[in-house]
Amino acid sequence: MKKILAVFLAVSMLLGLTVTALAEDTVALLVWVGDDADQAWINGVIDNFKAANPTTTFDIKVGIQSESTAKATVLTDITAAADVFTFADDQLGELVNAGALQPVSLNVEDVIARNVGGSVAASTVDGTLYAYPATADNGYFMFYNKEYFTEEDVMSMDAMLAKAAAAGKKVSMEMSGGWYMYSSFAGAGLTMRLLPDGVNNECNWNATDTPIKGVDVAQAMLDIAGNSGFVNQGDGEFVTGVKDGTVIAGINGVWNANTASEAWGDNYAATKLPTYTAAGQQVQMASFAGYKLVGVNAYSANVGWAMIFADFMTNEQSQVSRFALRGQGPSNIAAGESPEVQASPAIVALAEQNPYATTQRVGGNYWGPAASFGAIIYGGNADGTDLQTLLDNMVAGITAPVQ
C-alpha cells in the first residue's frame, strides 16, 4: 500500500512539473488584423516569426477587428482586447489617454530609424513612441478616369466639376464627413488640432480675421455642393458609382484603389488633391495624412513577447510582403523605395499630396459637430441659416471639453 502511494505521488509530481514547464514555455498571443484579406498575410508573418524564434512555443490566434473601429472595441474592455492590434492613427490619442497602449520599450531606436518620419510622428505622444508604424497610405488623394480628364484638368476642382457636369457624370467626395471636410478648411490656412492636454481640441474655423475667412470656405463648400457635377457620397456609394460608371473621379483612399483600377482599366490614374476657389483665390486642398499603426496592449500578460511580435510584424520584410499581397503602402523607408511600390499610382499620388498633409491629431469632440455641419452644407443650407452662425456652433461643439 505504501509503495503504491509513493509511486502515485512521484508520478503526479512529475506530471505537475512537466505541465508547469510546458505552461511556462507556451506564449499565448491574440492578434487582431483589420480585414479578412489580411489573414493570408498575417499567417505568413506568424510562420516566419515562429521560425525566427525556435526556442519558444507560441500559441498565436488571429481575430478580425476593423482598424477604423479598433478603438471602440479596445476601450470597452481593455483587458479583454487583443495583445497586438492594428488601428488607424487618429485613434492614438484616445488609446494613450485610456492607458491601452504599451510604450515601445524594446528596440525603440531601430523602429524610429527605419520608418518614415511622418509615421513616427503619428505614433508619438509627448516624445514617447506608443505604436509601431505599419502603413503610410491611409490618407486620401484624387482618383480620376483619364478618359474624361487631362492632367491639366485635375489641378483644379472647378475645371473637374465643369467637365463632369458636361459629361453628365459626377466627381465624388464625402464632403459631409469630418475627415474629408478638413481638407477645405486646412487648405485655407485655418487650424483645427489637438490641445497639448491630448483630449480637447482647438479650432478657429469660424475666424473672421484670417486672410481667408471661415465663411469664405463655407461658401466655397456650398458652391461645390450645388454644382451638378458633384456628388457627396460615402465609401460604399463611391464603389457602386465607380463600378457602374456614374462616378468618373473621386477623393478617396488607397483601400478602393483596386476597385477603381478594375473599373477604369488603363484609364486609371491618381494624383494629389486639386485646388478650389475660396474668396476669389485658388486654394490647395490639404488633407489628413493617415497611417496604420500596430499597438501592443499595455494589459497584455505577455507584453514583452507581444512587443517582439509587433516589431516583427512591422519590419521591412513583413511590410514588403504586405504590399505584395494587399497593395498597402509601407511606412518602412527601405520597403517604400522598391520599384513595385514606386509604380503604384496611389502611392505616388500620396507622395505628391504629402507636403499638404497633416498628421491626424483630433480630439473626440471633432467628428459629431463636423458631420452635422457637413450635412447642412451638403443639403444646400436649406434653412438659410447665416454661415457664420453655423460655423460658430460647429466650433463650439468641437472645442467643448470632452466628458
Place this chain on the structure above:
Amino acid sequence: MQSQQTTPNHGKKHAIVRVGQALISFFAQFFRDLRDGDLWVRLSLVVFGAGYFRRGQIVKGILVTALQAFVFIFYPIALWPYVSKFGTLGTVKRAAVFNPVTLKNEVNDFDHSFMILLFGLVGILVIAAVVLFWIKNIHAVRGLQITDENNRKILQEMEKLEQLARQNGADAQELHRKMQVLKANTKRINRFSDDICNLFNRKFHITLLTLPSLGVMLFTILPLLVMICVAFTNYDQTHMVPTNLFTWVGLNNFKTLFTQSQTITFGYSFGRVLSWTLIWAFFATFTNFIFGILLAMFINNRKTHWKRMWRTLFIITIAVPQFVSLLLVRNFFANTGIVNTIFASVGITDFLKQIGLLSQSYAYIPFLTDPVWAKVMIILINMWIGIPYMMLIATGILMNIPSDILESARIDGANAFQSFRKITMPYILFVTAPYLVTSITANINNFNVIYLLTNDVFVTKDQLLANSNAQEVDLLVTWLYRLTQNYYNYKMASVIGIVIFIISAVFTVLAFRILIRGDREERFQ
C-alpha cells in the same frame, strides 16, 4: 381590498405609513425577543445555530452555523477590501514598469474603481442580508423556545392529571379525553425531514422562487444598482478604468442634464429627445392598435374565405427576425437604394419636388436621412412590423366575444358600424387596456426599430443636438446607447436611464389608477 378604491393621495399615505409601522414593529419585536429569551436565544446572537441545537433541531443548527462561518470567513478576505474603499472608489492609480529581463510589466497594486463599486455594493448588500437573517434567526429561535416550554408545561400537566387520576381512581375514558385535549395543544417541533416536506407543500413558494430570484438578483438588480450609483460618479471617457480612477460627484450630472449653453447642450437635447420619445410611444402604440384591430376584423369577417392563409402570410413578416428585416429595410430605403431608384425613374421624385414636399437640392427622397421624413418613415415601418402582431391578439379577442351578444344586436337591427362602436370596441378596449399601458412603456424603450433603421445612416443637421451626441430621431434609449458605446459617457447615460425609469413609473402608476383594476385573479378562479 379597501385601499384600491381610495383616492390616490390616501393610498400613497397609507403605503408610506404602513411601511414605517412595519419597520418599527420589526425592530421592536427583535428587542422583545432578546429581553424575553433564555440563555440559548441570547447565545444565538453570537453562534447563529445555538438555539436550534438546544431544541433538538441538529441538522438545521449545523447548517445555520456553517453558513455563518462561511460568511464570516469569506467576507473579510473577499469583500472587505472593496467595501472599505467604497467611499472614495479607489485612490491608487495604476503604474507599470516594463522589465526587459522577464519580458513582463511589473504593476503596482492599483485600485480598479468599477470593481470597487461593484464588489463594494455586493459587500453592502451581503451585510444587509446578514443583519436581516440575524434578526429573523433570533425570532425563529425564540419561537422555538416558546413552543418547547409550552410543550413541557403541557406534558407536566398531563403527568399531574395521570397522577391525580391514579390517586382518585377516576374514570379511564374521562382521563383519556382530557389527555387528548391537552395533547392537541402541543405543537410539534419539526424534525429536519419535516422541514424538507414543508418545502414541497406549504412553503413550496420558497422552493419555486429561490433560483429565479437569485438569477434576478445577480443579473438585473445588482447591475441596476451599480449603474444607478454610476449616475453619481464621474465615470466617462476621461476617467476610463482600469488606467484611471473615478469618484463620487453627487448630483453634478443631474445638473448637467438640465444645462443649456453653447458648449454643453444636454438640456436642449434632453428636451427634444424626450418630446420625440413621448410622441413616438403614443403614435407607435395607437397606430398599431387601431390598424391591427381593423385588419383583424377585416380578416375575421364572416365573408372572408381562407382566413388562416391570410393570417399566416401576415405572420411571415414578423417571423423574420427584427434585425434582419430592419437592416434590410434600411437598405431598401437608402438614399441610393432600390426604392429611390424606382421612384426616380417613375417620376415620383420629380412629382414630390413639384408639389413642394421635397426640397429642390435633393436628387432623391431622403427617407431615412431627413429628420421629418425619417420620423414619418420610422412610424410607418414600425406599423409594418407591429400590425401583424396586433392583428393576432385582436383575432384572439374577437373570437372570444360572446357571439350571442353580437347576434342579438344584429337581430335588433344594428348595422356593422354600430355594433362595432357599442359592443366590439369597448370590449376590446377593456381586455387590452393593461396591454396598451405596457405597450406604451415598452415603446418608450423600443430600441431596435430606431437604432437599426438610422444607425450609420442618419446625420443630424441640428448642431446643438450634435454637440451632445444626440439626433432628432433618437429615443432616450438610443441616445443612452450611443453615449455608452461610442463616447463612453457612462455617467450621463446612467442619468438618462434613471430619468426614463421615473417617467415610465409615473406613467404606469397614473394609468393603472385611472383604469381601476380590482383583484382579478379570484374572479377567474
Place this chain on the structure above:
Amino acid sequence: MKLFRLTIRHLVLAFLVLFWLIPIIWLVATSFSADTGPNIRSFFPTELSLNNYRTLLFGMDDVARFPSWFRNTFIIATFTCIISSLFVLMVAYAMSCMRFKARKGLITFASTLSLFPGFLAMIAVYFIMKSIGLTNSNIGLILVYSGSSGLGYLIAKGFFDTVPSSMREAAYIEGASEFKVFVKIVLPLSKPIIVYTVIAAFLMPWMDFIFANIMLNSGLSENKTVAIGLYAMVDKVRINSYFGQFCAGGVLVSIPISILFIIMQKFYVEGITGGSVKG
C-alpha cells in the same frame, strides 16, 4: 353584386399581403443574386446564382462563418429555453396559485424592475460576467439570457389564473402536496402556455444582438452568434461585398424561426386572452 364585393374584399387583402411581403420578397430575391452588394438598379437581381448560399455555408471566410454561428446560437437557444421556461413557469405558479405574505409586494417590485431600460445594466452585467470569467463563451450568454427570465412571468401567470381553483382544492383535500398539484394537475392543463413559453424562450437568443455584442468581444468569428455575425456584414465598410450573403443568412435563419413562430401564434393568442380550460 355579392360576388363583386367578395372579390373586392379579397383583392384588397391580396394587395395588403403583397405590400407587406415586398421587403421579404426582396430579401429572398437578393439572396439569389450574383452581385454581392445591394442591387440598387433593379428590384430583382439581374443575374441569379447560388453563390451566396455556397460561400455562406461552405466558404471558410472569417467574416462569414455561418455554420459555427448557427451552432453557437442553437446551443445557447436550447439551454436558455430550458432554464428560462422552468424559471417562468415556477414564478408564474408561485405568484398565481399560492398565497404568501410577500406576494403582492413581489409583483409590484417585479413590474417596477421591468421599467428600467435593459441596456443600462449591460456594462455592469459584462463586468460581473468578466469577474467570473465567462465572457466570450456560450455559457456566459446562456446565463445572461436566462438569468432574469423569471421577470417575464406575466403571461403565464395570466393563464394559470384561469385554472379553476376548485380543481386544486379537490386535490388538497385528497392530501396532495402543493408540489404534486403543480406537477400533476396544473401543468398538464397548461399545455398551450408551456408551448408558448418554450418557443418564446427559444427564439430570444436568435433575435438579440445588443447583449451578444457586448459579451462577445474577442473578435474571433467562431464565437459569434447569428445575430452579431449578420449584423457585422452590413456595416458601411463591408456591405458591398457581403450584402448578398447577409440576405442568404437572413433567409436561412428565418425559415426555422417562421415555422416555430407559426406554431407559437396559436398558443400565444390563447394565452393572452386568458385561456381555454373549457377545451
